[in-house]
Every structure is written in structure tokens, then in C-alpha cells.
Amino acid sequence: MHERDLLQQLLGQPATPPPAPTNAGTPLLTVSALSKRYGRTLAVEDISFQVRAGEIVGLVGANGAGKTTVLRCCVGILRPTSGTVTIAGYDSVQQEREAKRHLAFVPELPNLYPLLTVAEQIEFIVRTYGPLPPDYAARSEALLTRFDLWEQRHKLTTSLSKGMRQKTAVAAAFLHAAQVVLLDEPLIGIDPSGIRQLKDLILETRAAGKAILVSTHLLDTAERLCDRIVMLHRGRKRAEGTLAELRQQLAAGSTATLEEIFVELSA
Ligand SMILES: Nc1ncnc2c1ncn2[C@@H]1O[C@H](COP(=O)(O)OP(=O)(O)OP(=O)(O)O)[C@@H](O)[C@H]1O
Numbered sequence: 001m002h003e004r005d006l007l008q009q010l011l012g013q014p015a016t017p018p019p020a021p022t023n024a025g026t027p028l029l030t031v032s033a034l035s036k037r038y039g040r041t042l043a044v045e046d047i048s049f050q051v052r053a054g055e056i057v058g059l060v061g062a063n064g065a066g067k068t069t070v071l072r073c074c075v076g077i078l079r080p081t082s083g084t085v086t087i088a089g090y091d092s093v094q095q096e097r098e099a100k101r102h103l104a105f106v107p108e109l110p111n112l113y114p115l116l117t118v119a120e121q122i123e124f125i126v127r128t129y130g131p132l133p134p135d136y137a138a139r140s141e142a143l144l145t146r147f148d149l150w151e152q153r154h155k156l157t158t159s160l161s162k163g164m165r166q167k168t169a170v171a172a173a174f175l176h177a178a179q180v181v182l183l184d185e186p187l188i189g190i191d192p193s194g195i196r197q198l199k200d201l202i203l204e205t206r207a208a209g210k211a212i213l214v215s216t217h218l219l220d221t222a223e224r225l226c227d228r229i230v231m232l233h234r235g236r237k238r239a240e241g242t243l244a245e246l247r248q249q250l251a252a253g254s255t256a257t258l259e260e261i262f263v264e265l266s267a
């Protein structure tokens with residue numbers, strides 16, 4: 001049972017599921033027959049999936065399975081060798097500017113500029129995607145406070161700890177009004193309070209009708225947080241579905257955890 005529902009039951013109140021976003025179900029990210037070659041290495045081969053509005057999809061797979069490559073193709077950092085990516089209806093290559101305006105990205109390793117402060121760095125990242133939203137000042141203060149970064153906002157990014165750097169990249173991604181949010185291993189290196197904040201933020205983003213694609217090795221978290229899972233194996237899509245659907249693929253009546261399914265399907 002969800003912790004919130006449990007708490008509400010203990011308090012004697014009925015559990016109330018959050019209202020579904022009005023655009024729920026509209027595909028906001030479509031990856032079609034995507035392949036990416038690095039020289040002689042075919043890192044990603046013929047991968048297709050969608051992430052719809054109001055949905056959190058987990059991208060899982062062993063080291064080198066192709067998760068970061070898929071995400072970097074979605075963001076436009078890498079050009080697909082073949083196949084297409086559509087962000088909120090815009091082709092990521094043909095309509096790069098429009099597509100970019102509708103996405104936010106937290107990279108595997110935050111690439112921060114040493115001469116900028118935390119506040120400047122975040123504003124810089126937000127501006128690379130488009131104009132600052134009108135409520136930027138209030139939202140940035142709220143978000144930085146949430147991630148314990150408000151007191152650090154005038155510090156140079158070089159003086160930040162690893163977790164603070166990660167939180168800075170996360171704050172920047174959630175500050176601009178993107179339809180599609182892509183996160184590459186966002187939970188690594190963040191303290192427990194930051195992890196709780198980030199999970200809540202992801203759930204709030206889903207409730208706002210956005211599409212979230214998150215790569216992670218933390219399968220128990222993926223199991224609880226994600227609506228569907230896309231499992232990669234050696235550059236190919238190995239499985240896709242809800243936990244119940246993945247269990248069904250393994251064996252009828254299976255009660256396997258995502259970790260058990262992963263081990264079985266990655267063999
Ligand atoms: N710049 C590059 N040049 C050549 N090969 C690369 C490059 N980046 C990734 N690869 C190769 O592409 C494959 C997929 O790598 P990718 O980084 O997408 O995996 P991943 O699933 O994100 O792994 P991890 O869990 O370790 O982050 C690997 O075989 C990797 O060696």
C-alpha cells in the first residue's frame with residue numbers, strides 16, 4: 001500500500017487517489033526504431049517505445065545496455081544512426097528547436113560550469129531550453145529550498161559536493177515548463193532527504209500531465225515509482241510493460257520482483 005494511503009487510513013480518512021491529468025494518455029515521447037552506432041559498436045538497435053502524458057517509465061538495463069545512449073538521442077546530444085524521436089509531436093532532428101523547448105534532461109554526470117554560481121548555473125541551463133518562465137524567481141526559490149540549495153545559491157559550482165552538484169542539475173531540469181522530463185540515474189549520490197524530494201517531484205510532475213523517462217539501476221525504486229518499465233539488454237529492447245505484464249511474460253501467476261525479472265530476462 002502507498003505510504004500516503006496508509007497514513008490516511010491510520011488517520012481515519014478515506015484514501016483519495018490524485019486526480020488523473022486531463023491530457024493523460026497522449027504520447028509525449030515516441031522513440032521509433034532507434035539505432036545508434038559508435039564507430040563499429042552498435043550500442044542501440046531498433047528500439048521503439050512511448051511515454052504518455054501522466055506516465056513515469058523506467059529505463060532499466062545492465063551497464064552498457066544502452067540507456068544513456070537512448071536518452072542522449074532523445075535529448076538531441078547524439079544524432080540517431082537511424083530511427084526517430086518525437087518530443088511533444090516535434091521531430092528531435094528535423095524540428096530540433098521546438099523539440100528541445102519541450103524537454104528537460106538530468107544527465108548521468110552533471111556538467112556544471114566552474115565560473116558560475118549555483119543560481120547562475122541553474123538559470124543558464126533553464127535558458128538553454130527557452131525563455132525563463134514568468135514565475136521563475138518564486139519557483140527557483142521554492143525548489144532550491146526543497147533541495148537544501150537555497151543557502152548555497154551564491155557558491156561557485158566548483159565548491160559543491162557531488163550530491164549538491166546532482167541536486168543542482170535536478171533543480172534546473174524541473175524549473176522549466178517541459179512536457180517531457182528525462183533523467184539519467186538521478187538518484188545516485190543524493191542524500192535520503194533529497195531522494196524523497198526528487199521522488200515527490202517526479203510524482204507531482206506526473207500529476208501535472210507530463211511524461212517522465214528515468215533510467216535507474218535501483219530496481220526496487222523503479223518498481224514502486226514507475227508505471228511501466230522498458231528493459232534493455234545489449235542494446236535491444238528485451239521487455240516492456242507494467243510490473244504485472246512483465247511478471248506475466250516470465251510465468252503465469254508469477255509474483256516475482258522487478259529484480260528477479262531483470263535477472264531472469266538478462267540471462
Ligand atoms: N562515446 C562512445 N563511444 C563509443 N562507444 C560508446 C560511447 N558511449 C557509449 N558507448 C558504448 O555504447 C554502449 C552503451 O553505452 P551506454 O552508456 O548507453 O550504456 P548504459 O546502459 O547507460 O550503461 P551504464 O549503466 O553503465 O550507465 C556500451 O557498449 C558503450 O561501451
Ligand SMILES: [Mg+2]
Pocket residue numbers: 067068069108184
Ligand atoms: Mg548510463
